[in-house]
Structures are given as C-alpha cells and as structure tokens.
Amino acid sequence: MNDTPDNERRRMVKPPTSGKAAGRGIGHTKLKTAKDRTTSSQKWLERQLNDPYVAQAKAEGWRSRAAFKLMEIDDRFHVLKRGNRIVDLGCAPGGWVQVALKRGAAFVAGVDLLPVDPIPGAELLQADFTDPAVSRQLMDLMHGAPDVILSDLAHNTVGHKQTDHLKIMGLLEMASDFALDNLKPGGAFVAKAFQGGETEHLLLKLKLSFDTVKHFKPKSSRADSSEIYIVALGYKGQ
Structure with a gap:
C-alpha cells in the first residue's frame, strides 16, 4: 500500500489525532526547483504538494493519504x-x-x-x-x-x-x-x-x-x- 515512489516516501512519527477526511481550499504550490528530477517525479511531487489529503495526513500523523x-x-x-x-x-x-x-x-x-x-x-x-x-x-x-x-x-x-x-x-x-x-x-x-x-x-x-x-x-x-x-x-x- 504505497502511495509514493520508494525514493520519495517520508515517514510520519507524530501519532494520529483524528480520523476526519482532509480539508479543501489549499492554494496551488509549485516546485521551487526541478533539478535532477525526472518529469514524472516532478509531476508526482507537485501533485503531492497540492493534495489536501496529503497535507491532512501529515497534520494528523497518518503515514499516508x-x-x-x-x-x-x-x-x-x-x-x-x-x-x-x-x-x-x-x-x-x-x-x-x-x-x-x-x-x-x-x-x-x-x-x-x-x-x-x-x-x-x-x-x-x-x-x-x-x-x-x-x-x-x-x-x-x-x-x-x-x-x-x-x-x-x-x-x-x-x-x-x-x-x-x-x-x-x-x-x-x-x-x-x-x-x-x-x-x-x-x-x-x-x-x-x-x-x-x-x-x-x-x-x-x-x-x-x-x-x-x-x-x-x-x-x-x-x-x-x-x-x-x-x-x-x-x-x-x-
């Protein structure tokens, strides 16, 4: 059950505090640099940055969206x-x-x-x-x-x-x-x-x-x- 490429995965250590679905309304964020990244990797990273469920999972301590x-x-x-x-x-x-x-x-x-x-x-x-x-x-x-x-x-x-x-x-x-x-x-x-x-x-x-x-x-x-x-x-x- 892996939402992310192996080399991009990040572990969460904060214990979960909630089970609510992610909120909306997060502004679009672009990558600051594409150096040494493939096109597919760039697209994946930008999608992650702008995914409200990714943000909510990080905030609540879930290891993945x-x-x-x-x-x-x-x-x-x-x-x-x-x-x-x-x-x-x-x-x-x-x-x-x-x-x-x-x-x-x-x-x-x-x-x-x-x-x-x-x-x-x-x-x-x-x-x-x-x-x-x-x-x-x-x-x-x-x-x-x-x-x-x-x-x-x-x-x-x-x-x-x-x-x-x-x-x-x-x-x-x-x-x-x-x-x-x-x-x-x-x-x-x-x-x-x-x-x-x-x-x-x-x-x-x-x-x-x-x-x-x-x-x-x-x-x-x-x-x-x-x-x-x-x-x-x-x-x-x-």
Whole structure:
C-alpha cells in the first residue's frame, strides 16, 4: 500500500489525532526547483504538494493519504470492529495499519516488499506474501483465522497497458485466494481493484463465498485514478 515512489516516501512519527477526511481550499504550490528530477517525479511531487489529503495526513500523523481511503470504507461498511485480528497485505508505509489499530483492532499482521517502520500493536514483515512460507508465517503470527484481510496491493507499472493489467489482476487474484484460504467465517475482505479490469470471474468467486460483495470508490481516491475497492462481507467459510 504505497502511495509514493520508494525514493520519495517520508515517514510520519507524530501519532494520529483524528480520523476526519482532509480539508479543501489549499492554494496551488509549485516546485521551487526541478533539478535532477525526472518529469514524472516532478509531476508526482507537485501533485503531492497540492493534495489536501496529503497535507491532512501529515497534520494528523497518518503515514499516508491512503489512511483516509480505509476510514471512508469503514465508515460506509463497518469493516473494522473492536477486538478484530487483521492481516494487511501490501501494508507499506503503514497508514492502513494505523487506522485499523486506531479503530480498535486487537492485533495487525502486515507484510510488504518494502520496509515499514514499527507500529505498536502490529507485527510487520518485509517479505513477499505470495511465498507460501511467508503466508504460513503470517498465519502463525495471527494464532488463528483473521477477522479481516486488507489488501491495498499495487504492482509497479511498466507503462505497457496489457502487461500492467495482467500484473494487477494477478495480485488481486492472489490476495483473494489468501482471503478465501484463511479468513474466519463471518469475516471481511477489502481489496484494491481497477475500473475496467476483467474482474467478473473474481467477483463471481467472491459472491459465492461472501454474503455481500460491493464496489466502492472513496472520495479520497484521486479523481483521475481508476482504482476502486472490492468490499466483501460475511465470509461463508470453505
């Protein structure tokens, strides 16, 4: 779950104080210098400087603007419940882990290919969850089936639309398989997907396994992004 390029990421150390969405009305800020930066890096930095959710996340101590996406999902679907044990796939830099704990999770196990600074109440692994040994390690940390599995996974794009789509769909399929193999009956699964993706087969599989399956696009998701979230509630068990 990484909203920023690895070389541009910044850690937040101030503890969160609020769960409200970011405010509006911030004036446009331009980069002071573009020295030694690629065009894409310049665009990303300028977008970050002018994104009200980025500013609000920094002010409140959330590690990424993605925290607001999970808060909106939870406000709408009540996914996170006090005492839940949660697995977060693709957890870097830790915004969703922070939200889950803030909203009452008893324990969160997170995994990402990137390193994540420690968060009290969570066990964070730098590893590939698609490795069967890592999946077993995650479940060992849980000491039982998790109540919720979260996935904000996204592949690094290569610029070739078909290749990128196949990689994204592959991650989504693997995350859903992990959820179906490990969730507690009655549990919930939340995963990033993309509009226009060939998700019909996956949605059918989830609808057979959950009481309710919905699409949701948070307001904090950038308007020009095709990302949406699949929210599956009431796991029926294997």
